[in-house]
Amino acid sequence: MVYAGNPAREIKKRFKPDVIARLLKLKIYDWPEEKFEKLKPFLCAGDIEALEKAALL
Numbered sequence: 001m002v003y004a005g006n007p008a009r010e011i012k013k014r015f016k017p018d019v020i021a022r023l024l025k026l027k028i029y030d031w032p033e034e035k036f037e038k039l040k041p042f043l044c045a046g047d048i049e050a051l052e053k054a055a056l057l
Contacts, residue, residue: 022048026055
């Protein structure tokens with residue numbers, strides 16, 4: 001989410017709800033550092049389908 005102001009308030013969500021659910025399903029924060037580093041290009045690319053496929057390998 002994007003927050004702004006003082007006190008901070010939600011301005012908008014960065015992703016649509018279905019994309020958020022898909023990202024949460026990947027449990028990225030539970031990945032070991034090695035897997036995270038390997039898949040970082042997919043995370044930065046913004047292609048959720050490619051990220052999901054690469055995460056399964």
